[in-house]
Amino acid sequence: MKRFVYADNAATTKISEPVLQAMLPYLREEYGNASSIYALGRRAGQAIKDARETVAKAFNAQPDEIFFTSGGSEADNWAIKGVAHAMAQKGKKHLITTVFEHHAVLHTCQALEKEGFEVTYLPVDPMGLVHVDQVAQAIRPDTALVSIMYANNEIGTIQPISQIGALCREMGVLFHTDAVQAVGNVDIDVKEQNIDLLSMSAHKIHGPKGTGVLYCRRGLRFPNLIDGGGQERGRRAGTENVAGIVGLAKAVELACSDVARHTAHLVPLRDQLIAGILQIPRTRLNGDPIQRLAGNANLSIEGVEGESLLLMLDLAGVCASSGSACTSGSLDPSHVLLAIGLTHEVAHGSLRLSLSDETTQEDVDYILQVLPGIVERLRAMSPLWEKICQEAN
Numbered sequence: 001m002k003r004f005v006y007a008d009n010a011a012t013t014k015i016s017e018p019v020l021q022a023m024l025p026y027l028r029e030e031y032g033n034a035s036s037i038y039a040l041g042r043r044a045g046q047a048i049k050d051a052r053e054t055v056a057k058a059f060n061a062q063p064d065e066i067f068f069t070s071g072g073s074e075a076d077n078w079a080i081k082g083v084a085h086a087m088a089q090k091g092k093k094h095l096i097t098t099v100f101e102h103h104a105v106l107h108t109c110q111a112l113e114k115e116g117f118e119v120t121y122l123p124v125d126p127m128g129l130v131h132v133d134q135v136a137q138a139i140r141p142d143t144a145l146v147s148i149m150y151a152n153n154e155i156g157t158i159q160p161i162s163q164i165g166a167l168c169r170e171m172g173v174l175f176h177t178d179a180v181q182a183v184g185n186v187d188i189d190v191k192e193q194n195i196d197l198l199s200m201s202a203h204k205i206h207g208p209k210g211t212g213v214l215y216c217r218r219g220l221r222f223p224n225l226i227d228g229g230g231q232e233r234g235r236r237a238g239t240e241n242v243a244g245i246v247g248l249a250k251a252v253e254l255a256c257s258d259v260a261r262h263t264a265h266l267v268p269l270r271d272q273l274i275a276g277i278l279q280i281p282r283t284r285l286n287g288d289p290i291q292r293l294a295g296n297a298n299l300s301i302e303g304v305e306g307e308s309l310l311l312m313l314d315l316a317g318v319c320a321s322s323g324s325a326c327t328s329g330s331l332d333p334s335h336v337l338l339a340i341g342l343t344h345e346v347a348h349g350s351l352r353l354s355l356s357d358e359t360t361q362e363d364v365d366y367i368l369q370v371l372p373g374i375v376e377r378l379r380a381m382s383p384l385w386e387k388i389c390q391e392a393n
């Protein structure tokens with residue numbers, strides 16, 4: 001029987017019921033502007049204050065180190081552009097990142113290169129891991145910032161963030177991490193892990209879209225990205241998205257309080273999915289099998305074209321992704337899959353299934369029931385598959 005299976009939680013997640021319930025009053029009767037002096041405004045202000053404390057606690061930060069933004073992309077832009085511009089004043093115009101960051105980081109770095117900054121893009125190994133000694137070797141006296149993502153959105157690899165943080169602190173270089181995919185999957189402690197700046201987003205953890213956080217260690221000063229009113233202690237202008245902020249805090253609280261249960265639920269489902277797909281001939285797992293997000297399965301299936309696979313899965317009721325959602329619509333293969341050494345052909349036939357707490361055993365069974373037949377049908381029509389078979393003989 002046909003089911004609907006949402007397996008694209010790395011692209012976005014369904015808002016959870018407790019998050020929605022926490023938000024609703026601020027979309028209805030509690031509509032005050034948090035800057036207003038009367039009680040209606042003060043209640044909105046109090047809700048933001050409470051949200052800031054909740055988020056700070058989840059990452060072992062102080063409330064005054066938490067800044068609400070319009071999402072992960074804004075937090076990444078602000079951290080990297082802000083620090084780059086501040087450090088340029090001190091003659092430091094070199095940045096270090098990796099080749100397989102999210103575009104919010106990569107395109108920001110490219111924009112800075114056009115302004116005259118120099119960027120080192122570190123390679124990742126075939127499993128998608130960054131090596132700490134390579135970070136060490138890349139640091140120079142004029143390095144302003146190291147920005148390395150906590151967990152990759154496409155292949156799910158989790159980086160050795162504590163070691164990179166310790167290294168950067170020792171070398172006196174600021175360290176930013178895009179933790180959008182990591183929140184709720186790993187325990188994050190910005191103090192212990194020596195993280196100076198951290199980006200996160202609500203809609204990847206069952207919160208609302210259009211809201212995120214930049215954690216910025218106390219005492220770090222850099223230019224604003226958005227100028228205007230005095231919101232966020234003068235550092236990020238714009239009337240606060242009160243309902244969004246309240247929803248984000250609820251989502252963070254729920255995601256971070258249950259990391260162990262989340263992992264225990266998802267790892268067996270993920271591993272069944274991976275093992276089941278690997279039963280299909282000429283498939284491979286992308287990313288590290290162990291240092292991996294609990295809900296991420298990314299596989300290459302030779303002789304199929306990713307976009308066709310997604311359309312066929314959609315007809316069967318399964319939402320999935322091939323590479324990252326941001327690059328679909330263009331035929332360039334994913335920069336992440338190329339970074340781990342896949343050929344264009346193999347990268348094109350990749351499938352990302354990303355699970356959430358709502359994913360069930362029946363969902364996994366259903367995917368494994370429909371996928372082999374779809375692959376077989378696509379391969380039967382594929383000149384590429386014919387070529388692969390001839391070469392194998």
Ligand SMILES: *Cc1c(COP(=O)(O)O)cnc(C)c1O
Nearest residue numbers: 071072073102104153180181201
């Ligand atoms: C989704 C995502 C972002 C962007 O966050 P938005 O809130 O959608 O702007 C940035 N980095 C990573 C790793 C992501 O997965």
